[in-house]
Amino acid sequence: MxxxxxxxxxxxxxxxxxxxxxxxxxxxxxxxxxxxxxxxxxxxxxxxxxxxxxxxxxxxxxxxxxxxxxxxxxxxxxxxxxxxxxxxxxxxxxNLPSRYVRPQDLIEVRIPIPDRKGQIASITMLAADCDVNVADIEVAHSTEGAQGVLVLVVARAEVQRFLAILAGQGYRPTTRELA
CATH class of the missing domain: 1.10.3660.10 (6-phosphogluconate dehydrogenase C-terminal like domain)
Structure with a gap:
């Protein structure tokens, strides 16, 4: 179907x-x-x-x-x-089954990024470098301007560490609850 x-x-x-x-x-x-x-x-x-x-x-x-x-x-x-x-x-x-059984164990991290090559790779490498697993990923492209939002879903237990790394690299992430 x-x-x-x-x-x-x-x-x-x-x-x-x-x-x-x-x-x-x-x-x-x-x-x-x-x-x-x-x-x-x-x-x-x-x-x-x-x-x-x-x-x-x-x-x-x-x-x-x-x-x-x-x-x-x-x-x-x-x-x-x-x-x-x-x-x-x-x-x-x-509520679809995933390796994270409870949505409340996850946080959505939204990162505004310029629309240029290497941005997604840089951020996902930052996640890997600080041992943060990305459970889901989405790119929300802007129809105006050369910017978008990278949306990553990560474990709640890892989010503060990831936010600190992102902020240290000049990104301005925000978070949103899934549940």
Whole structure:
């Protein structure tokens, strides 16, 4: 199901890009993350979809219903419905199993960085040098200016050490709770 969803979204973007060629070049990190698996080999999915046809069709029906619900929420400017939906999704995503069983054991570290080569490598090397494991990474690109935000998720027990190292190198990180 995730592969089919990513493929559908990527095809939609590709169709839209026919009218607006730069569209795909400007795709943000979230879009790229969500559609990453669409780059897989199509042949692999032929047998998977055939062998699991009934289950996949059932989930696709549920997904279509969910998309209709989201469409209705947006079309009706139902802010509370949208907040409820997005909050449920956030809770569910945060609670996906990982090597860190409890989201409260993690902290999001947000580091403004200039958009130039080597910035991500420098910061991740700082993390490695001070023995801080990066559990997750995201780059939020700015559409204006030559700056972005590097978002790293690290263990709560390691965050103060990492923040001190970053500050010592001239970065201005902020933190945010995950849970």
């Amino acid at each position: 995730p592969h089919l969803t990513a493929a559908s979204l990527m095809c939609l973007a590709d169709d839209r890009a026919l009218d607006d060629a730069p569209l795909l070049r400007l795709a943000a990190g979230g879009f790229r993350d969500m559609t990453r698996i669409a780059a897989g080999q199509p042949e692999i999915w032929l047998d998977i979809c055939n062998e699991n046809r009934d289950a996949i069709v059932s989930v696709l029906d549920e997904f279509a219903d969910r998309i209709d619900q989201i469409r209705s929420i947006v079309a009706n400017s139902d802010r509370s419905g949208l907040v409820e939906l997005l909050s449920q999704a956030r809770r569910a995503r945060t």
